[in-house]
Amino acid sequence: MSRAASLHNEKYLAAKAAGLPGWGGKDRISKLQETIDERFFAFKDAPSSGKLLELGCGAGNLSIALADRGFEVSGVDFAETAILWATENAKSASKDIDFRVADVSDLSHFKDETFDVLYDGNCLHCVLGEKRAVALTEWNRILKPTGLLFISSLCAPAESRSFPKEFDCSTRLLTESGVPYRFIPTLEQIECELRNAGFRIAHKIVRIQEPFGHINIHAFKI
Numbered sequence: 141m142s143r144a145a146s147l148h149n150e151k152y153l154a155a156k157a158a159g160l161p162g163w164g165g166k167d168r169i170s171k172l173q174e175t176i177d178e179r180f181f182a183f184k185d186a187p188s189s190g191k192l193l194e195l196g197c198g199a200g201n202l203s204i205a206l207a208d209r210g211f212e213v214s215g216v217d218f219a220e221t222a223i224l225w226a227t228e229n230a231k232s233a234s235k236d237i238d239f240r241v242a243d244v245s246d247l248s249h250f251k252d253e254t255f256d257v258l259y260d261g262n263c264l265h266c267v268l269g270e271k272r273a274v275a276l277t278e279w280n281r282i283l284k285p286t287g288l289l290f291i292s293s294l295c296a297p298a299e300s301r302s303f304p305k306e307f308d309c310s311t312r313l314l315t316e317s318g319v320p321y322r323f324i325p326t327l328e329q330i331e332c333e334l335r336n337a338g339f340r341i342a343h344k345i346v347r348i349q350e351p352f353g354h355i356n357i358h359a360f361k362i
Contacts, residue, residue: 196263200226
């Protein structure tokens with residue numbers, strides 16, 4: 141297990157031990173349907189059914205919410221505790237969801253052109269270094285020709301006085317306990333990454349915040 145995966149695994153263990161329902165706590169999870177409407181369905185051409193893979197599914201709360209909306213859902217995460225927890229949560233919700241431990245840069249157990257929707261619920265900013273290009277290439281491979289890639293990612297301007305000391309503006313890496321934890325690109329960087337991986341951006345929503353903003357992108361294969 142990578143250092144990043146171990147750090148996430150520890151966070152899931154701590155959240156589960158604290159009695160939280162999943163990543164982000166009770167309030168965030170209670171608003172998931174609202175979040176889906178505000179972010180995913182903000183794009184008028186977003187599908188409302190089909191085979192969907194949640195990338196970085198965590199404890200499965202968003203996957204369950206998407207299953208409630210009529211999607212046939214699978215989920216992957218590199219933290220073993222997250223997948224065990226997601227499986228428990230899906231069983232409690234009476235949802236049949238295929239959860240697997242997997243790094244999103246290696247999805248070789250899925251065939252080409254399997255999914256109608258790839259749903260990144262805050263995953264891409266957890267993918268670091270050279271794995272980012274590899275992951276996006278994999279996502280392109282498993283997406284159907286008419287499929288939709290949805291991304292929810294942190295982003296930030298090139299420079300800011302409000303960046304925390306744990307953030308290296310030159311590498312765009314945010315560390316925690318000395319471990320690289322998040323890659324927070326500029327808007328231009330993430331758009332370039334998607335184009336290089338063979339995606340066409342059809343819709344985007346940028347939320348300007350300090351120190352880090354957020355972007356939602358709907359993209360299709362070129």
